[in-house]
Amino acid sequence: MAGQFPAGHAALTALAELAHARLAFTQRHRAGLDAGTSSAAAGGSAGANAHGANGHGVNVHNGEGPMIPQPAGAVQNALRRQATEEEEAELATQEEEEALFLGLVEPDEIDMMDFIDPEAEEFDQEKELQDWETAQRDAELAAEAERAENFALQQDMQDVGIDTDRHRLAQIVREGAQWLVDDQAFFQATYAQMAQVQYATQQLLENVHQGMQMAMEIERAANLEEAVRARTEAAIAAETHRMQMAAVKTQANQCKAQMTRLQEALEKEKDRNNCKICFSRTKNAVLLPCLHADYCMQCIAEHRKRRNTCPTCRTPLSGTLECRPAAPDDD
Incomplete structure (x- = not known):
């Protein structure tokens, strides 16, 4: 410490x-x-x-009385x-x-x-409690494992006993079958032997019936498992298809939005190249001296009849130049 x-x-x-x-x-x-x-x-x-x-108390012994x-x-x-x-x-x-x-x-x-x-003491107490709980869980798990092991051992022993009984019953039935094909042995068999063969046959038939029921349950479980697997695969396929369709739909929406943006851009570009007065003819007029080129020759000619100024900046016009697109190269 x-x-x-x-x-x-x-x-x-x-x-x-x-x-x-x-x-x-x-x-x-x-x-x-x-x-x-x-x-x-x-x-x-x-x-x-x-x-x-000095006379304030009596503490004097005069020989005549006790001292006080x-x-x-x-x-x-x-x-x-x-x-x-x-x-x-x-x-x-x-x-x-x-x-x-x-x-x-x-x-x-x-x-x-x-x-x-x-605080340290409280921490130690909590740690001790956790250790105790862990030990309890370990003990419970160990006990559960021991019980499972004992149960498995008992099942193995029981299975061994059942197999032994089946072999013994099968041996008795085989002996009884020999009596059926041998007349002399058949008539020499006692009632107890015949009863034993009958009991063994009934037990084997019951075992066969149990085996048939077990096989039926196994097949049913296998079919059920196959059905569950098929249903699961179908559900997975449906979910995959749904996700794919959702992805295709999303992609289609994205393409549609992109087409809309391109269309709007084309409209803006078209509007940018068209005359700002008629919005139908191409810009081909350059105004002098301000050099604004937002109109066509026809609209500017009509405008100059009313007012000889630039529609954009109100500058008096001295002339107009017509612009034509360049001819494509022959080569």
Whole structure:
């Protein structure tokens, strides 16, 4: 534990040194109290005698009666002794506890669990609980595995017994079949032997019936498994086809959107090349001097009849140039 908690060991060492110092102080203080008590007792006795002598109390023995102590001094002495005894008892208790701590318990032997952090202690408790739960699960799994192994062993033994019975019954039936083909053996067979053959035949027939039922169940299970497999494959194929159709539909929508964008781009390009007045003829007029070329010659001619300015910038026109597309190369 000391190797795991070096800080706790240092703290214990410091506590031990502090306890040694406190014990020494307690012993010195107790020695001082003892000396003070003795001095106080002597002073009180002297004061009581003096008090009795000055006439305030009766503390004088005149030979005619008993000595009577002075009342005030006796009360003070009793109170002083009571306080001293209580303080001595408290100091003695502290001294015993410190001596027990220092003499009987070594720092390395102190339970370090007192110095463990509560969070660390809670973590240890949770870890112990997890370990216990893990051990319980392992034990349950081991018990389950053992039960399964025992059950398998019993099944094997039972199967071996059934096979042995079948072989014995088959042997009896074979012997009975020989009696059927041999007249002499047939008439020599006893009733018990015949009954045994009959019982063996019935048991074998029951085994055959059970085997037929088992084979039927196996075939039914195989057919069911095949049907389930076929249904699963059909469902997978349908899902694959649905996903493919969805992909084709998505691709078709994408193509349609792209065609729409191309059509819009063509319309914009067509509008860009057409006259901005009639929107039908191609732009072929260049206006001077502003050089705007957004109109056709026919529309500009009609416009100049009304106003000789550029329709775009309102600049007075000095002339118009007609532009024609370049002829294609013959080569």
